[in-house]
Amino acid sequence: MNEDFDTLIIGAGMSGLAAGIRLAYFGQRVLLVERHSIIGGLNSFYRLRGRDHDVGLHAVTNYVPKGTKGKPLTKLLRQLRISWDELDLCPQLVSSVAFPGRRLRFSNDFSLFHEEVAREFPHQADDFAKLVTLIRDHDELDLSQKATSARAVIGDVLSDPTLIDMLFCPLCYYGSALEHDMDWNQFVIMFKSIFFEGFARPRRGVRHIIKLLSQRFKKNGGILRTKCGVERLDVKDGRVASVTLDNGDVVNAERILSSAGLAETLRLCGKEPTGDDEQPGQISFMESISVLDRLPSDLGHDETITFFCSSDRFNYRVPEGLSDPTSGVICSPNNYAYDEPLDEGIMRVTTQARFDRWDAMEEPGYVAAKHACYEASLDEVVKFVPDFRPNVVDVDIFTPRTIKKFTGHDNGAVYGAPHKRLDGRTHLENLFLCGTDQGFLGIVGAVLSGISMANLHLLKS
């Protein structure tokens, strides 16, 4: 079987779907292939023991109220010809960054966070205002800028190490591929997306978003094939000449857009990723989803997201052991302003984890280790939120190994390679990248990555 397409997209995650919507809308013949039976990639969903669970998505960041102009969420909706109402977003209640003896609450109104910083760190209030101005004035969409250490930039403005850590903690967890630090541009993107803008969630979770995107893609004429992996990209004369699928079929496409990751994509071309700037990321997480016998609010917990750190200094790095329970993210999908509450209480806890240690484990030790890490994480978590352990009726836990299995990304890397390819180019003239290794992170970032790479490389006549 031999088929011809204008563009073949590898991976039906948020970025691949968004790119596909644009290309199909403007009349291209687009084939979107996904190795798994369920689409969504890093932001996906599954059903277990009669319950629907989300993977990835704690919150849609960049939330702005309907009608707000010129913001990333508004831009992407326009580009995809999706109306604001179709996303069905419900805003968060309130969130916080919680460290020992310190708590900075924030909401979708930035003034709360600004006041909280001034209250907890009065000696830094003026400097924090300067930082806010610096962030506000930075143009994060300039694709030509060079990588800069955010720690260095922040260190010139702020001096209190705890305040600096309390800023880095949420921003790293929601979008840093680097250990200990972030790229300054990425810091600005994440700061704006979380603090200037905010959190929201569709009542049905990530399913709703993925269904909306995939239906739009198909309505525009795109072809989506699941359980359809790419075996290799056949290279000839500096370009991808054809694509061989796992089932042996050969597909011809003028251009290829890959969300598989840079190192992973190079390997599909038969090229080992040997360069320093071609190495896959290492940052990965484990997550537990605890189902409760009551709502979190019944236990007195009203926060949507709680970024916590129980040690004096915040460490963001691949841990020595299986996981590091001393910092992480607690998310209650119940705590959004829905019209009617969700049926069951859920507490999700994300912590940093080490891929190679998990990957080397064998059953039944693997399952036992998951539960041991879960217990250890909850010992830390209950220092910052009400103790929900007696109310847990079901739990599911996934590790970096699970992430690798379902995303195909080396090391189960959640935020891709430390070295981003902002222009999406590769060594081949008709092969481009989108997704985490291109460089816009988070759900809104991933969608913008697909849109901007489609516009930059694939929609030129």
Place this chain on the structure above:
Amino acid sequence: MTEPEVRQAVLDIIERIAPDEELGDINDAEPIREQVDLDSMDFLDIVMELRKIYGVEVPEEDYVELSTLERSVAYLSPRMQDKELAAKV
């Protein structure tokens, strides 16, 4: 397509791209982007929609011809005279 229909075609495209914008009292002689909130990505989409719906190619050096409604109508009318105004979506 008559000149008023070409004007309507451009307005329909802007509405398709930016459904939340108010286009009722737009001034034909003033730059569109000073009256309607369109960024550069949105502006490029006007060009792409013209190609998609009417098969009209607007080369990059002619983008300035689309700066106002008046100029758009003058530029596009000869290129769209054989086309029918598309139904709104």
